[in-house]
Amino acid sequence: MRLELGYIQINDVKFGNKTEVVDHTLYVNKEELIAHLSDDDRLAKVEVELAKPGESIRIMPVKDVIEPRVKVEGPGGMFPGFVSNEEQVGSGRTHVLKGAAVVTAGEVVGFQEGIIDMTGPGADYTPFAHTNNVVILADPVEGLAKHQHEAALRIMGLKAATYLGEVGRNVEPDEVVDYEVAPLFENAAKYPDLPKVVYVYMLQSQGLLHDTYYYGIDVKEMVPTIMYPTEAMDGAIVSGNCVSACDKNTSFHHQNSPVIYDLLEKHGKEICFLGCIVTNENVTLADKNRSSNMVAKLVEFLGPDGAIISEEGFGNPDADLIMNCNKIESLGVKTVLLTDEYAGRDGASQSLADSSPKADAVVTAGNANEVIELPPMDRLIGNSAPADKIAGGFDGSLRADGSIEVEIQAITGATNELGFNKMTARGY
Amino acid sequence: MVKEIERAGIPVVHMCTVVPISITVGANRIVPTVAIPHPLGNPKLSLEDEKKLRRKLVEKALEALQTEVSGQHVFE
Numbered sequence A: 001m002r003l004e005l006g007y008i009q010i011n012d013v014k015f016g017n018k019t020e021v022v023d024h025t026l027y028v029n030k031e032e033l034i035a036h037l038s039d040d041d042r043l044a045k046v047e048v049e050l051a052k053p054g055e056s057i058r059i060m061p062v063k064d065v066i067e068p069r070v071k072v073e074g075p076g077g078m079f080p081g082f083v084s085n086e087e088q089v090g091s092g093r094t095h096v097l098k099g100a101a102v103v104t105a106g107e108v109v110g111f112q113e114g115i116i117d118m119t120g121p122g123a124d125y126t127p128f129a130h131t132n133n134v135v136i137l138a139d140p141v142e143g144l145a146k147h148q149h150e151a152a153l154r155i156m157g158l159k160a161a162t163y164l165g166e167v168g169r170n171v172e173p174d175e176v177v178d179y180e181v182a183p184l185f186e187n188a189a190k191y192p193d194l195p196k197v198v199y200v201y202m203l204q205s206q207g208l209l210h211d212t213y214y215y216g217i218d219v220k221e222m223v224p225t226i227m228y229p230t231e232a233m234d235g236a237i238v239s240g241n242c243v244s245a246c247d248k249n250t251s252f253h254h255q256n257s258p259v260i261y262d263l264l265e266k267h268g269k270e271i272c273f274l275g276c277i278v279t280n281e282n283v284t285l286a287d288k289n290r291s292s293n294m295v296a297k298l299v300e301f302l303g304p305d306g307a308i309i310s311e312e313g314f315g316n317p318d319a320d321l322i323m324n325c326n327k328i329e330s331l332g333v334k335t336v337l338l339t340d341e342y343a344g345r346d347g348a349s350q351s352l353a354d355s356s357p358k359a360d361a362v363v364t365a366g367n368a369n370e371v372i373e374l375p376p377m378d379r380l381i382g383n384s385a386p387a388d389k390i391a392g393g394f395d396g397s398l399r400a401d402g403s404i405e406v407e408i409q410a411i412t413g414a415t416n417e418l419g420f421n422k423m424t425a426r427g428y
Numbered sequence B: 001m002v003k004e005i006e007r008a009g010i011p012v013v014h015m016c017t018v019v020p021i022s023i024t025v026g027a028n029r030i031v032p033t034v035a036i037p038h039p040l041g042n043p044k045l046s047l048e049d050e051k052k053l054r055r056k057l058v059e060k061a062l063e064a065l066q067t068e069v070s071g072q073h074v075f076e
Helices: A030-037 A146-168 A184-190 A229-233 A251-255 A258-266 A285-302 A317-329 B002-007 B019-025 B047-065
Strands: A002-009 A012-015 A020-022 A025-028 A043-051 A057-060 A062-066 A069-073 A092-098 A100-105 A132-140 A175-180 A196-204 A210-214 A225-227 A237-241 A272-281 A306-310 A334-341 A362-367 A371-374 A379-382 A404-407 B013-016 B029-032
Touching (some): A002 A229, A012 A132, A025 A132, A030 A043, A057 A100, A062 A251, A069 A146, A092 A146, A132 A379, A146 A251, A175 A229, A196 A258, A196 A285, A196 A317, A225 A229, A229 A258, A237 A251, A258 A306, A272 A285, A285 A317, B002 B019, B013 B019
Parallel strands (some): A002 A092, A012 A025, A057 A379, A306 A334, A334 A362, B013 B029
Antiparallel strands (some): A020 A025, A043 A132, A225 A272, A371 A404
């Protein structure tokens, strides 16, 4: 499967009379976008704000971040199973508004976490301080059930990203990059001397605000399956989770997973990248056993030399991570695990809830319990009152001057386990 | 907590959903439970059936507490 990605660099975002890209600036017709998103009887009111890198703006609570993209050639459209039909995606050509992002924020469902500071020390911890953000806030109609509220906000974000992405359809990209992984036998025959690698892509799937979707399917309802890497670039995986926002993959992360892009970069040069195994992190031991068994079976079936396994979240998903590791290593296939740590504020506590002697190659994206002081910002988009109650917050987190003392756990993407950030920890 | 209480000479049963974690942390008497969001209940059952399930789990734990073990043991 081969996909061309056309990158259209976006350096600025402004409101305008017409939604379009002119000279690397994304103009947004606010009224038209609001009208487009208001076509959902679960939402009472939709607002749109802009937030650019370097501005003194705090966005919270953040639910999801999505990159505007559009399918220019080939089957299907963005976010299959949601805003497009269930066509197989990942081939043809897709245009990307690189440097722009949709952020869904404001009052979300249940847990009110996820902070993005566009400047100051917090900006170093979130990649979305460095994107030109179109922030969407929405109020649900009165009495809307929580799971419906979550679904409405999730789909609203995908619709906004699709609406904005559409203006890139006829823009000449600044750069076009080809990504290709051939069918298994053809792929392996092309690179017989290179080590074969598969990627085990673990997705959070633990209930309301802890769910992820693949072609519209709630992944807790599926058994592990095989995915071409380019499918993720077309939005095949969608986030429905934001609790402990530091290590939850937003939809933007799924579209831009560094694991996938880096493996494709090395594909045919240093390694032979066979593809991805998409799996879940469910709440019963039976499900954990079943899924890790099937992951190991698919790994055996594909016959790689090594597997990279990324976790999403922490706590009991550490058990899924270790079960995947143990079972894959038992096949004689080497593994590298990607995770983060909850090692206490001083970093001295046990980092993961589970471990194994077989897990001898582990990359960490940092310690989520590290405390940071976020100074007050000139403008707040959303609501900062929940700061005392969010995961990583505590009584007194939010101070009278608007500053927030909080664990980096609360910052969107701070310890992203796909390695999207620059942070790590090393043992000597 | 399981290990510290046992260190004080009081036997402990660890009732938990993710048995592998319980084994890693070193619990000796382990009773597997239902699911992470609801270890000792099951909202899919009727109230009557759920009560039966809860009683069964507690009785199993009490039985485990009185059972001699020579190492880590999972009471399935």
